[in-house]
Amino acid sequence: MKFGGTSVENGEKIRHVAELLKQYHMDGNELVAVTSALGGVTDGLLTTANEVSKNGKVSQVKEFITDLSKKHYDAINVAIDDEKIRSECVDSIDTRVDELEKALIGICYLGELTNRSIDYISSYGERLAAPIVSGSIRSLGIPSQSFTGGEAGIVTDSNYGDARLLEDSYTLVKSKLGPLLKENIPVVTGFIAHNKQGIITTLGRGGSDFSASIIGASVDADEIWLWKEVHGIMTTDPKIVPESRPIPQISYIEAMELSYFGAKVLHPRTIEPAIKHKIPVRVKNTFEPEFPGTLIVAEQKQIEDVVKAVTLINKVALINISGAGMVGTIGTAARVFSALANAGVNITMISQGSSEANLSLVVNEDQLEAAVAAVRSEFTTNVVGDVAYDRDVCVVAVVGAGMDGIPGVAGKVFYSLGNAGINIIMISQGSSQHNISFVVSSDEALDAVKTLHCEFELDKQ
Numbered sequence: 001m002k003f004g005g006t007s008v009e010n011g012e013k014i015r016h017v018a019e020l021l022k023q024y025h026m027d028g029n030e031l032v033a034v035t036s037a038l039g040g041v042t043d044g045l046l047t048t049a050n051e052v053s054k055n056g057k058v059s060q061v062k063e064f065i066t067d068l069s070k071k072h073y074d075a076i077n078v079a080i081d082d083e084k085i086r087s088e089c090v091d092s093i094d095t096r097v098d099e100l101e102k103a104l105i106g107i108c109y110l111g112e113l114t115n116r117s118i119d120y121i122s123s124y125g126e127r128l129a130a131p132i133v134s135g136s137i138r139s140l141g142i143p144s145q146s147f148t149g150g151e152a153g154i155v156t157d158s159n160y161g162d163a164r165l166l167e168d169s170y171t172l173v174k175s176k177l178g179p180l181l182k183e184n185i186p187v188v189t190g191f192i193a194h195n196k197q198g199i200i201t202t203l204g205r206g207g208s209d210f211s212a213s214i215i216g217a218s219v220d221a222d223e224i225w226l227w228k229e230v231h232g233i234m235t236t237d238p239k240i241v242p243e244s245r246p247i248p249q250i251s252y253i254e255a256m257e258l259s260y261f262g263a264k265v266l267h268p269r270t271i272e273p274a275i276k277h278k279i280p281v282r283v284k285n286t287f288e289p290e291f292p293g294t295l296i297v298a299e300q301k302q303i304e305d306v307v308k309a310v311t312l313i314n315k316v317a318l319i320n321i322s323g324a325g326m327v328g329t330i331g332t333a334a335r336v337f338s339a340l341a342n343a344g345v346n347i348t349m350i351s352q353g354s355s356e357a358n359l360s361l362v363v364n365e366d367q368l369e370a371a372v373a374a375v376r377s378e379f380t381t382n383v384v385g386d387v388a389y390d391r392d393v394c395v396v397a398v399v400g401a402g403m404d405g406i407p408g409v410a411g412k413v414f415y416s417l418g419n420a421g422i423n424i425i426m427i428s429q430g431s432s433q434h435n436i437s438f439v440v441s442s443d444e445a446l447d448a449v450k451t452l453h454c455e456f457e458l459d460k461q
């Protein structure tokens with residue numbers, strides 16, 4: 001069971017989580033709890049590290065550390081009744097906050113923030129949360145122990161910020177956590193792991209979902225439950241369309257496509273370990289536990305609704321590579337893709353018109369500069385005439401396995417957008433036919449999501 005940042009935002013919520021875990025434990029289940037950082041802490045750590053690496057202000061570090069300690073002390077005071085457990089917990093928080101303060105002051109003086117130090121700093125969110133959640137469980141009379149992801153056996157490569165899981169992790173986690181499960185509820189930090197040298201790495205933002213799935217697969221769990229503050233996977237982001245509805249059941253493939261196409265509700269790699277070990281995943285609301293939420297399973301439920309959900313990705317940029325010299329010049333696309341791969345740029349979407357005079361790509365906004373520079377330096381002759389780009393774009397996708405082989409879905413998508421006066425800049429459909437995705441300008445993106453949600457009647461039962 002994984003609890004997201006909003007589920008462990010403060011002492012009351014942590015106590016509620018501990019009570020929930022106790023209840024499932026008493027019902028005879030063996031459980032591992034995975035916790036995120038207290039809501040907002042990871043953002044705070046990253047922003048502070050970033051700012052002090054530029055401004056060198058030790059006073060800002062001190063202020064941040066005072067607030068951070070207070071937030072966690074407050075949580076301890078509400079979540080843990082037992083005096084002894086409370087003081088042990090305060091001690092472990094103090095030790096960790098001291099280490100963090102030293103690291104942040106180091107960054108002030110160095111004026112430098114490497115990917116490795118970003119992972120180290122951001123790991124403190126979860127490392128401060130786990131002892132409190134574990135203490136709260138113990139305070140309710142259930143044995144519990146807290147672990148970092150690395151201590152629990154999650155080992156990755158050294159690709160800081162988005163580290164890749166090493167296969168050995170599955171057996172390691174099983175050997176470390178398996179023997180505890182009869183009596184104990186281990187609490188593991190989500191999001192973080194370590195490499196073979198024991199240096200802290202992270203699995204990417206929102207990575208606690210993935211941690212839970214790795215652990216679930218390792219201990220041969222019957223199910224993996226992700227507790228959040230939403231009712232499950234919804235037909236679109238409820239922050240954009242308040243009428244969106246929870247989807248009762250969805251397939252692994254659809255859930256993966258949803259997460260790839262921006263539904264923040266799931267970390268994109270969450271489903272991989274679950275698929276491999278055929279473990280059902282549930283997304284549930286921490287504050288309405290009796291609500292069934294969403295069940296993610298292998299079977300494709302054959303349904304009348306062809307489209308299940310609409311998603312939005314922002315913070316992307318469009319690159320347009322054009323030039324009359326590209327027509328019929330063999331190897332142009334290959335050179336573009338190799339240049340981008342060598343520059344470490346990840347391409348999200350591709351489209352080429354059959355005139356061949358133009359190739360459009362979508363990349364993450366933070367990789368735009370590297371991407372444009374790489375393509376420009378690859379083509380110094382006149383094969384490519386121009387490399388234009390646009391930051392003010394979003395990707396919108398409609399997802400649903402039911403689209404496979406059903407004619408007219410694309411027509412309906414583009415017709416309704418046309419009627420709403422929304423201009424489509426680029427289109428792509430994966431050959432899986434499980435999604436249709438397209439690019440629109442940022443200021444039309446929310447309208448596009450609302451229009452499609454309404455067009456496919458996703459707000460109706």
Ligand code: ADP
Nearest residue numbers: 004005006228230233234236237239263264265
């Ligand atoms: P966690 O607490 O587990 O970290 P997140 O905050 O990462 O949870 O994910 C939940 C958020 O994802 C919601 O607040 C919601 O705004 C957003 N979201 C985006 N798309 C969807 C969707 N299709 N279904 C549910 N939530 C979504």
Ligand code: ASP
Nearest residue numbers: 036042191205206207208
């Ligand atoms: N705390 C991390 C983040 O905010 C990981 C997570 O919550 O899943 O990205």
Ligand code: MG
Nearest residue numbers: 004206264265
């Ligand atoms: Mg998340």
